[in-house]
Amino acid sequence: MSAVTSILQKKSTITVLNPQDGSLVGEVHNANIADAQRAIEIAVTAADVAKELPAHVRMSVLNQVADALFQQKELFAQMIAREGIKTINEARKEAVRCVDTLRISAEEARRLTGETIAFDQAPGSENKFGYYKRLPLGVVLAITPFNDPLNLVAHKIGPAIATGNSVILMPHSETPLVAKMLIELFAKTELPEGVLQLVTGRGEIIGDALVSDPRINMVSFTGGRNIGDRILAQTGLKKVAMELGSNCPAVILADADIDHALNSTISGAFWAAGQNCLHVQRIYIQHDLYLKFTEEFVHRANAILMGDKLNENTEMGPMINEKAALKVEFLVKDALSKGATLLCGGHRKGTFYQPTVLADVNDNCLIAKEEVFGPVTLLYSFDDIEEGISMANNVDYGLQAGVFTQDLNMAFKVADSLECGGIMINESSDYRIDAMPFGGVKGSGLGREGVMNTINEMTEAKTYCFNLRK
Numbered sequence: 001m002s003a004v005t006s007i008l009q010k011k012s013t014i015t016v017l018n019p020q021d022g023s024l025v026g027e028v029h030n031a032n033i034a035d036a037q038r039a040i041e042i043a044v045t046a047a048d049v050a051k052e053l054p055a056h057v058r059m060s061v062l063n064q065v066a067d068a069l070f071q072q073k074e075l076f077a078q079m080i081a082r083e084g085i086k087t088i089n090e091a092r093k094e095a096v097r098c099v100d101t102l103r104i105s106a107e108e109a110r111r112l113t114g115e116t117i118a119f120d121q122a123p124g125s126e127n128k129f130g131y132y133k134r135l136p137l138g139v140v141l142a143i144t145p146f147n148d149p150l151n152l153v154a155h156k157i158g159p160a161i162a163t164g165n166s167v168i169l170m171p172h173s174e175t176p177l178v179a180k181m182l183i184e185l186f187a188k189t190e191l192p193e194g195v196l197q198l199v200t201g202r203g204e205i206i207g208d209a210l211v212s213d214p215r216i217n218m219v220s221f222t223g224g225r226n227i228g229d230r231i232l233a234q235t236g237l238k239k240v241a242m243e244l245g246s247n248c249p250a251v252i253l254a255d256a257d258i259d260h261a262l263n264s265t266i267s268g269a270f271w272a273a274g275q276n277c278l279h280v281q282r283i284y285i286q287h288d289l290y291l292k293f294t295e296e297f298v299h300r301a302n303a304i305l306m307g308d309k310l311n312e313n314t315e316m317g318p319m320i321n322e323k324a325a326l327k328v329e330f331l332v333k334d335a336l337s338k339g340a341t342l343l344c345g346g347h348r349k350g351t352f353y354q355p356t357v358l359a360d361v362n363d364n365c366l367i368a369k370e371e372v373f374g375p376v377t378l379l380y381s382f383d384d385i386e387e388g389i390s391m392a393n394n395v396d397y398g399l400q401a402g403v404f405t406q407d408l409n410m411a412f413k414v415a416d417s418l419e420c421g422g423i424m425i426n427e428s429s430d431y432r433i434d435a436m437p438f439g440g441v442k443g444s445g446l447g448r449e450g451v452m453n454t455i456n457e458m459t460e461a462k463t464y465c466f467n468l469r470k
Helices: 003-010 033-050 055-071 073-083 088-110 151-162 177-186 203-212 225-235 258-274 287-302 322-337 385-393 408-417 451-457
Strands: 013-017 024-029 115-117 128-136 139-143 166-170 196-198 218-222 239-243 248-252 280-286 341-344 356-359 376-382 400-404 422-425 459-467
Touching (some): 024 073, 024 177, 033 139, 033 166, 033 203, 055 088, 055 151, 055 177, 073 177, 088 151, 139 151, 151 166, 151 177, 151 218, 166 203, 203 225, 218 225, 218 451, 225 239, 248 258, 258 280, 258 287, 258 376, 258 400, 287 356, 287 376, 322 356, 322 376, 376 385, 408 422
Parallel strands (some): 139 166, 166 196, 218 239, 248 280, 280 376, 400 422
Antiparallel strands (some): 013 024, 115 128, 128 459
16 A cells, blocks of 8 residues: 555545635545445345336436435535536526436336337247347446546436445536535435435545456446556456547638637636536637638637636636646647647646647647647648548547538538537537447447437347247
């Protein structure tokens, strides 16, 4: 055991600080390995209870929490903004989305059905009849990130409860307080004790113990690629679903509605200070439009109001901590040292990093290939569409992408050619509704989220076959 690990284990609480000014927001228990193992033991027992819960009870629980959250949405939004990175307006949108996610989960609980199987399609099986139905996996471990600390929690625990699993939630240690508030709403329903547990702790202390335990039947993780790789090395033979981020592209064709493309990509580039897996990190603009688009994009980026998250007029808040801001600073400096051109921004003050736009970024820069997870966007020019597609695909990520054009045939061509899990036509990559399939290809992860898809991930099909003798 390292000295750092030993010290961390002795601390009984995690102090949650506002990244904007370092002020105290609250404290939560700092779980150790023994706490994690107790949670697994409870979850295993509770899984037997959860799988017997009637659908109407699971639906009722989820709808009760959705209703309570809707009534308290401003309180939840204030906590999202205080402990995390979002402005109050961004936080309000997340709280409302969480309500929707829970309600969709309740609806999907009634649709947890199977199908009959035509066994008589095979010679010799004329007397066979049967069906399959979907059954819960058992114990789901849900590990959630800091950038959507409420809605991404709902995207994991909502489907887990809807499908009759027990679930252990481990929120990010920087933003555990709003997750705790949500769990407290569940505690006021008829959901049996132990079916939903909150474990607050640091991944470097309890993460391996949780993901590697054979009693965990599924790990659902949203976070960075490095942690995802570590989890995969630890899980063993169990279901794993991972959303590991991206460096999403937008492709702007010469016939695009430029004002609409600018509105969409500016929002996608600087929402939540770029700390978003769908962040518009790379924009490829067809040559004829490049100068006009670039000039206006830079103008709008310069106009973004950065400051106090709770101020109604603020458009962009801080990075989650100074370490994250320093990483963005390093990536930008690396690009500039290798010939990139700084069009705006490029300066850090504490946890705040200015909206930044770079051009002339070549492939040997780290920021050209990696996920920046900050308010930095790269602009590129291309001539023919094949070149633009090739440039957009030249990374080991593929979560979502946007394409802007008024040519329907070209829209289909680009959409089919871009290597990603979702393609947004005349919209930036930073678009999602909570009912749609969501996930990536290549280094962006495994499996699909979106409530209905998560329902399938968190269940397994069981086949029943009857030999009906005549």
